[in-house]
Amino acid sequence: MSRTVYVNGEYCAEEDAKISIFDRGFLMADGVYEVTSVLDGKLVDFDGHAKRLERSLKELDMASPVTMDELLEIHRELVKRNDLEEGGIYLQITRGAPADRDFAFPDPATTPSSIVLFTQVKNLANAPAAQTGISVISIEDQRWARRDIKTVQLLYPSMGKMMAKAAGADDAWMVEDGQVTEGTSNNAYIVKGRKIITRQLSNDILHGITRAAVLRLAKEAQMEVEERGFTIEEAQDADEAFITSATTFVQPVVSIDGETIGTGKPGNIALRLREIYIEESRAKAI
The missing domain is CATH 3.30.470.10 (Aminotransferase class 4, branched-chain amino acid transferase, N-terminal domain)
Structure with a gap:
């Protein structure tokens, strides 16, 4: 039907x-x-x-x-x-x-x-990728300058998805002036020493609705959050990495440009954030 x-x-x-x-x-x-x-x-x-x-x-x-x-x-x-x-x-x-x-x-x-x-x-709450983690590659960010507006101009993000697929990866993180902006359809994060690091809001990235909720929940859970840019090299040396979006919630990243992140398995902070995000979403959905 x-x-x-x-x-x-x-x-x-x-x-x-x-x-x-x-x-x-x-x-x-x-x-x-x-x-x-x-x-x-x-x-x-x-x-x-x-x-x-x-x-x-x-x-x-x-x-x-x-x-x-x-x-x-x-x-x-x-x-x-x-x-x-x-x-x-x-x-x-x-x-x-x-x-x-x-x-x-x-x-x-x-x-x-x-x-x-x-x-x-779509299977959201029990998506298999959330348990195994995903791999990403880095690509140059070639989008227009107003990424804070959620427009239907999605050709380059689509190309980024295909670049990742051709490289045997699940997604791509875009890089501008040496620092990660965001994923093709998600916001990007790393964890170092239990500190969550993600790029600050500006015209350079989409102001993610899931991003806002996850950062609020992280702070409520007494997790430290730092909003700043980071490099691919810093991400590869991180303890954890993850993405957020409306349909992936919190999804761990276990490999960047072929380099294993942390233990190579979803990290505890990403998994905990996913758990509490889904709990709150179920409780407050309308």
Whole structure:
């Protein structure tokens, strides 16, 4: 049975979903997106994703076609219609579909924003990679300068995923001016002497919703956190490494550019953070 998706105010079967060929998300990557995880049929940290969505829209001077309350109801309806217990909901808003292709932004009064949502089934809480850890390679960060805006411009991260696959690794960490920015679709961390180190917030990285929650939980658990850049060499010499994202939660990294991290197995801090993050997510999901 096909999924029920949401397109511009209508619920429909995925095979019936249609977007104009003039939609600026398709022609210009002129759009933003969010992915909200679902555990036990409930939404994880929806408020955080909604606030980041509003910020992304504001930074691009893009109108939202729905209110955040309406967006919450759409998410819940999709969970219900698709009987989704565990996985995620992908949301994309673009600047809409003007009458023809043009670099200039269309008038929002005559060209409303487009909105699309769909569900994805995924094993989140018991993902096998969380128990074994993943391997990453380092690549040059060649993205645009406003990585703090969660846009649909994902070509280079996709290329990074493929570079990792070609090298026999699971993912890639991007490096700029000698320091790690982030992973292709996640924030990056190392642990040294029980201190968690991750790059500070700026336009250089995405302001991860899971990142914010995990760092808060780490501090509540009396773990030391330092927000600063680090090099690949420093990461290779770390006791642990891990990533965070909405759909991986906290996932250990056990190898970087072929060098084993720590014992070569998921570290205690990463595993503990994953445990308490999932506990809180289940308790506070809506």
